[in-house]
Amino acid sequence: MGLLWFNPPVYVKGERPGLRYGVSHVQGAAEQLLLWNRRGPKWKRAVEGCMAAIEGEVSPKEVRQLFEAAAKEEKVLLPPD
DSSP: OOOOOEEEEEEESSTTTTOOOEEHHHHHHHHHHHHHHHHHHHHHHHHHHHHHHHTTOHHHHHHHHHHHHHHHHOEEEEEOO
């Protein structure tokens, strides 16, 4: 299965200071979500959305919205370039 792309990317803080990641597909969103320490309700919904997209049940666009909300809740969301 190929990557499930969305656009525009969601930019989040990296693990090290000064690093930022542009997440532009469902698989990348899932990888980032698993790195986060806090896991609130929006995190849980974003993880569920990633799994649903991989199963073909929701669109990558919907996952992008869920991931962005989770990043904001986690306080790792950055403005676009």
